[in-house]
Amino acid sequence: EVQLVESxxxxxxxxxxxxxxxxxxxFTFSDYGMHWVRQAPGKGLEWVxxxxxxxxxxxxxxxxxxxxxxxxxxxKNSLFLQMNSLRVEDTAVYYCARVLGxxxxxxxxxxxxxxxx
Amino acid sequence: xxxxxxxxxxxxxxxxxxxxxxxxxxIADKSVHWYQQKPGQAPVxxxxxxxxxxxxxxxxxxGSNSGNTATLTISRVEAGDEADYYCQVWDSTTDHYVxxxxxxxxxx
Numbered sequence: 376e377v378q379l380v381e382s383x384x385x386x387x388x389x390x391x392x393x394x395x396x397x398x399x400x401x402f403t404f405s406d407y408g409m410h411w412v413r414q415a416p417g418k419g420l421e422w423v424x425x426x427x428x429x430x431x432x433x434x435x436x437x438x439x440x441x442x443x444x445x446x447x448x449x450x451k452n453s454l455f456l457q458m459n460s461l462r463v464e465d466t467a468v469y470y471c472a473r474v475l476g477x478x479x480x481x482x483x484x485x486x487x488x489x490x491x492x
Numbered sequence: 493x494x495x496x497x498x499x500x501x502x503x504x505x506x507x508x509x510x511x512x513x514x515x516x517x518x519i520a521d522k523s524v525h526w527y528q529q530k531p532g533q534a535p536v537x538x539x540x541x542x543x544x545x546x547x548x549x550x551x552x553x554x555g556s557n558s559g560n561t562a563t564l565t566i567s568r569v570e571a572g573d574e575a576d577y578y579c580q581v582w583d584s585t586t587d588h589y590v591x592x593x594x595x596x597x598x599x600x
Contacts, residue, residue, distance in 0.1 A: 410589070421591065422580075422591060475540055477523045477540065481537075482536070
């Protein structure tokens with residue numbers, strides 16, 4: 376069974392940085408594109424960023440472009456999201472997800488990021 | 493940017509059929525994915541690429557896509573189907589994924 380476990384969330388002040396990690400298991404990580412999706416408290420789902428299997432294609436939502444960086448280490452079955460210049464509106468649960476077809480077929484349980492002074 | 497429109501809520505009696513719409517300009521030209529999210533839980537994909545079901549998803553969940561509307565149909569609705577449902581597409585014009593705002597399904 377595909378497993379995705381996120382970590383790295385926490386409380387950070389506006390303007391600060393955090394690095395999220397997602398460790399994958401029970402599938403060949405290097406074969407699949409991966410995504411980050413977030414959900415602000417009481418709100419809907421918002422796509423954040425995507426990376427192809429060999430990091431040749433990377434995409435960002437307009438809201439995070441220039442502040443967030445997605446990356447992966449296929450040797451360590453790990454996906455990352457470096458978040459800089461954090462804003463209050465970045466407060467959300469951040470999920471990593473694996474491709475299935477054209478969508479996000481498998482999701483982790485999420486990690487909470489709170490940006491507050 | 494591409495916009496997906498979903499009704500905020502749908503109510504359905506147990507055993508009946510729920511039809512959830514997802515509207516978008518020429519959405520039939522795109523592949524639509526659907527997710528179910530129960531309170532406090534991560535989303536679960538229930539339909540991908542318009543009408544395919546991931547492993548483990550009951551046949552009661554089906555999808556279609558035509559013209560300007562994609563539809564998720566839940567047949568023989570059960571109490572456990574009560575959740576928020578989101579549609580999603582890839583917008584190749586902007587290279588962005590887009591989610592609809594979600595539909596809350598209430599089982600009466």
